[in-house]
Amino acid sequence: MSVRVRFAPSPTGLLHVGALRDALFKYLFARHCGGQNILRIEDTDRNRYNPDSEREFIETLRWVGIDFDEGPHVGGPCAPYRQSERKEAGIYEPYVRRLLEEGHAYKAFDTPEELAAMREHQMANKLPVGYFGGEWRDAPASRVEAAEREGRPCVIRQRIPRGTTIAIDDAIRGRIEWDSDQIDDPVLIKADGMPTYHFAAMVDDHLMGITHILRGEEWISSAPKHALLFDMFGWERPVFVHCPVIVGNDGKKLSKRHGATRVLDYMAQGFLPAALKNFVALIGWSPGDDREGMSEEELIEAFTLEGLQPSPGRFDLEKLRWLNGWHIRRLSIPQFVEAFRKYAREPYVRQYWTEVAEPQPESSRVSDAVDRMARVIEEQPSYAERIFALAHERTTVLPDVTEVCGFFTEDEPAMDPKAVAKWLQQPHAAELFNFLLENLPRMVDEAACESVLREFAEAKGFEKLGPVVHPTRVALTGKTAGPGLFELMAVLGPERMERRLRRALELASGAS
RNA sequence: GGCCCGGUCGUCUAGUGGUUAGGAUGCCGCCCUUUCAAGGCGGAGGUCGCGGGUUCAAGUCCCGUCCGGGCUACCA
Numbered sequence: 001m002s003v004r005v006r007f008a009p010s011p012t013g014l015l016h017v018g019a020l021r022d023a024l025f026k027y028l029f030a031r032h033c034g035g036q037n038i039l040r041i042e043d044t045d046r047n048r049y050n051p052d053s054e055r056e057f058i059e060t061l062r063w064v065g066i067d068f069d070e071g072p073h074v075g076g077p078c079a080p081y082r083q084s085e086r087k088e089a090g091i092y093e094p095y096v097r098r099l100l101e102e103g104h105a106y107k108a109f110d111t112p113e114e115l116a117a118m119r120e121h122q123m124a125n126k127l128p129v130g131y132f133g134g135e136w137r138d139a140p141a142s143r144v145e146a147a148e149r150e151g152r153p154c155v156i157r158q159r160i161p162r163g164t165t166i167a168i169d170d171a172i173r174g175r176i177e178w179d180s181d182q183i184d185d186p187v188l189i190k191a192d193g194m195p196t197y198h199f200a201a202m203v204d205d206h207l208m209g210i211t212h213i214l215r216g217e218e219w220i221s222s223a224p225k226h227a228l229l230f231d232m233f234g235w236e237r238p239v240f241v242h243c244p245v246i247v248g249n250d251g252k253k254l255s256k257r258h259g260a261t262r263v264l265d266y267m268a269q270g271f272l273p274a275a276l277k278n279f280v281a282l283i284g285w286s287p288g289d290d291r292e293g294m295s296e297e298e299l300i301e302a303f304t305l306e307g308l309q310p311s312p313g314r315f316d317l318e319k320l321r322w323l324n325g326w327h328i329r330r331l332s333i334p335q336f337v338e339a340f341r342k343y344a345r346e347p348y349v350r351q352y353w354t355e356v357a358e359p360q361p362e363s364s365r366v367s368d369a370v371d372r373m374a375r376v377i378e379e380q381p382s383y384a385e386r387i388f389a390l391a392h393e394r395t396t397v398l399p400d401v402t403e404v405c406g407f408f409t410e411d412e413p414a415m416d417p418k419a420v421a422k423w424l425q426q427p428h429a430a431e432l433f434n435f436l437l438e439n440l441p442r443m444v445d446e447a448a449c450e451s452v453l454r455e456f457a458e459a460k461g462f463e464k465l466g467p468v469v470h471p472t473r474v475a476l477t478g479k480t481a482g483p484g485l486f487e488l489m490a491v492l493g494p495e496r497m498e499r500r501l502r503r504a505l506e507l508a509s510g511a512s
Numbered sequence: 513g514g515c516c517c518g519g520u521c522g523u524c525u526a527g528u529g530g531u532u533a534g535g536a537u538g539c540c541g542c543c544c545u546u547u548c549a550a551g552g553c554g555g556a557g558g559u560c561g562c563g564g565g566u567u568c569a570a571g572u573c574c575c576g577u578c579c580g581g582g583c584u585a586c587c588a
Contacts, residue, residue, distance in 0.1 A: 044588085129514075157586095170517095178515070179515085187585085196585095217516095217581090218582050221583035245582085289526075290526070329550075393551090394549045468546085473547065486546085
């Protein structure tokens with residue numbers, strides 16, 4: 001039987017990294033097994049429903065490269081894939097009726113006030129909190145009928161058997177048992193007629209032929225209810241796989257408090273999908289050996305349930321950054337350029353840097369620099385390739401390219417005042433720049449640039465190249481750090497160098 | 513409170529009775545070098561939450577305990 005898994009988010013907001021990891025595990029598992037990955041939208045909560053959410057999920061997952069074999073956006077044999085539509089289509093009704101007829105479910109007419117009072121009483125008396133029978137579990141049929149005739153709103157609850165043990169066999173944690181008396185009767189159908197997760201997800205999982213329920217460990221406590229539902233219908237239980245979650249630095253479930261949790265924010269910050277997948281896969285899972293940097297193909301090949309770990313893991317941004325650099329360095333230069341080009345095209349990037357990121361002195365600085373670099377890619381592709389070759393080893397996150405090599409795209413790059421003070425005030429600075437200006441026509445490649453600088457150093461009696469290299473670097477780039485000087489000069493070419501050297505001359509001491 | 517899950521360097525992890533507890537990241541140092549990186553080499557960092565047991569031998573098995581987390585909604 002072919003493996004079938006489903007990513008079943010509730011469309012209530014943004015796609016955060018916890019959900020990404022959830023989706024990724026399922027995707028990797030399905031691809032590893034040659035099975036199907038299904039997207040199902042669990043929109044049964046009308047109060048929390050957010051109409052933009054589904055698009056956010058699909059677009060984000062498309063960016064990351066997690067695709068689906070079936071889902072609301074691609075269709076499939078089990079359509080529809082939105083639970084609200086499934087409810088409209090009457091899919092759940094026969095199953096509710098069956099449960100009711102067979103005594104596995106019952107109608108309960110408690111008002112919210114009554115339930116609140118019950119909970120209060122239970123808490124005050126340190127009793128287990130929940131609906132363990134209440135008014136209606138064993139109410140006589142006549143009373144139920146009377147309530148129905150009055151038109152009182154009701155929910156339908158699952159009748160959990162009492163005095164027995166319920167167990168599941170979790171693929172990661174092994175056998176987990178509960179005393180059924182500890183499990184309260186969950187609502188299956190709400191008063192508005194919508195099914196709850198407990199009911200809809202399990203019925204759909206069966207109807208869609210889901211073989212493995214991979215989900216976060218926060219679902220363990222309701223697993224016995226779910227397993228029991230399968231038993232009540234006489235359906236074969238899927239394999240339960242309760243994955244550890246990703247937690248923030250305080251050890252708690254990841255939320256907005258922990259900084260950027262929206263996956264698109266990582267896109268906007270310049271992380272590669274491959275790196276993000278690689279990183280997130282490594283939280284709570286390992287290939288069993290010492291591998292860390294892995295391509296998507298390797299991840300799929302290596303992903304098995306045995307590699308899953310039971311304990312939650314923390315999101316370590318530093319490691320993500322390292323991994324992102326690792327993936328960038330494995331790109332060819334054309335691939336690297338292409339990755340940047342795609343990045344610059346994402347509409348959310350500018351929005352992120354101008355509206356979402358921490359307020360900066362010049363808030364649009366990053367996106368402006370990115371746009372400038374993108375323009376160079378379009379207009380001067382061979383120049384761009386040479387620039388990116390120099391940025392390659394120095395890039396952790398895509399916009400770093402503009403940090404490291406942005407000076408290539410500006411006629412008058414900003415001068416770092418400290419660098420100016422330290423290197424352009426050198427007594428020989430003006431003489432050096434004049435010398436370079438004179439020799440500009442010769443400086444057509446890396447070797448020629450180097451020999452011109454060496455000539456000057458020798459003429460001045462400098463033992464090391466530093467005193468000529470540093471001022472030149474500052475003159476040409478405005479900074480003290482960056483790509484190798486001779487390489488950079490060769491890429492810049494005589495024309496661009498001339499303009500910069502003349503400007504530096506004005507700032508240099510000793511200028512006559 | 514009740515039920516359930518978890519606990520190996522700061523962090524991510526390998527480890528399934530016998531290893532000087534391995535790798536990675538981060539940090540520090542050295543090498544390379546015109547700077548910054550990248551790369552190479554090395555270092556610091558772990559009484560495997562704690563306490564008992566079982567065993568010739570325990571991070572690995574058992575019991576207890578502590579700590580952390582999850583659930584305890586007509587949310588998922």
